Amino acid sequence: MLDQPxxxxxxxxxxxxxxxxxxxSAGLFTTWLLxxxxxxxxxYTLIAIxxxxxxxxxxxxxxxxxxxxxxxxxxxxxxxxxxxxPFATPYLS
Amino acid sequence: MKEFELEPGEHVVKQVRKHWFLFVAELLPYAILAxxxxxxxxxxxxxxxxxxYAAFFDYQLSTNALAHALLGVxxxxxxxxxxxxxxxxxxxxxxxxxKRITTIKQRRFFYREVSSLLLPRVQDVTTNVAxxxxxxxxxGDIKVQSAxxxxxxxxxxxxxxxxxxxxxxxxxxxxxxxxxx
Numbered sequence: 590m591l592d593q594p595x596x597x598x599x600x601x602x603x604x605x606x607x608x609x610x611x612x613x614s615a616g617l618f619t620t621w622l623l624x625x626x627x628x629x630x631x632x633y634t635l636i637a638i639x640x641x642x643x644x645x646x647x648x649x650x651x652x653x654x655x656x657x658x659x660x661x662x663x664x665x666x667x668x669x670x671x672x673x674x675p676f677a678t679p680y681l682s
Numbered sequence: 683m684k685e686f687e688l689e690p691g692e693h694v695v696k697q698v699r700k701h702w703f704l705f706v707a708e709l710l711p712y713a714i715l716a717x718x719x720x721x722x723x724x725x726x727x728x729x730x731x732x733x734x735y736a737a738f739f740d741y742q743l744s745t746n747a748l749a750h751a752l753l754g755v756x757x758x759x760x761x762x763x764x765x766x767x768x769x770x771x772x773x774x775x776x777x778x779x780x781k782r783i784t785t786i787k788q789r790r791f792f793y794r795e796v797s798s799l800l801l802p803r804v805q806d807v808t809t810n811v812a813x814x815x816x817x818x819x820x821x822g823d824i825k826v827q828s829a830x831x832x833x834x835x836x837x838x839x840x841x842x843x844x845x846x847x848x849x850x851x852x853x854x855x856x857x858x859x860x861x862x863x
Binding site: 619622623626629630633634636637640641644645648650654658661662665666668669670672 | 759769791
């Protein structure tokens with residue numbers, strides 16, 4: 590723990606974003622990172638759900654497994670976008 | 683079963699998957715990766731040049747939305763890939779019917795192998811339980827060899843392989859009246 594009183598957090602002066610090209614802001618970088626991650630998540634999830642529905646032989650586990658994945662994923666997405674997810678925050682802070 | 687149609691009079695006797703312990707062990711790297719962001723602030727304070735960054739990864743103190751967003755993205759990626767591992771674990775199975783053994787291998791998405799071995803062609807069934815942990819948890823392999831010798835079925839890491847071998851041998855020698863399963 591830091592032995593100094595808590596201060597409002599400020600990003601260190603030498604940071605990753607200082608190395609980005611001038612016309613690429615931290616906000617823009619974050620936005621495109623989120624787009625890329627959510628696109629990957631959507632494609633991966635669709636492919637996995639396709640396999641569950643086609644090959645799980647109508648197992649009763651298929652739908653709870655898909656539902657759990659969607660629930661946890663949306664909780665994490667909510668946390669990502671707002672820093673405050675009702676289901677995830679108690680475990681992440 | 684959609685991948686292989688059961689013949690008239692054929693029924694599924696037992697369906698097995700890899701032992702749950704092996705699946706949990708497979709999840710261990712994902713668990714370690716998930717913990718890394720929470721452990722970073724504790725490690726960074728020991729490296730003076732990087733110590734200023736420790737506060738960025740201290741999610742309890744940090745109000746920086748970017749830190750929380752990166753944490754959420756990191757956990758989302760790990761969760762998604764781990765769930766994919768569970769999907770592959772579940773879709774890998776061995777199915778014993780009263781007429782054949784079928785192995786379903788889901789090596790990765792869109793890469794699936796399904797092969798069957800008729801029980802009358804089974805010539806030898808070998809079980810292998812190696813190691814302390816495997817012996818304690820009852821994890822082992824079964825090798826089923828056919829009369830033609832060109833087909834060899836290997837079931838790796840299944841629970842209670844001896845029980846599975848006994849069931850296979852019962853059905854190889856003729857369908858039993860009861861299996862006590």
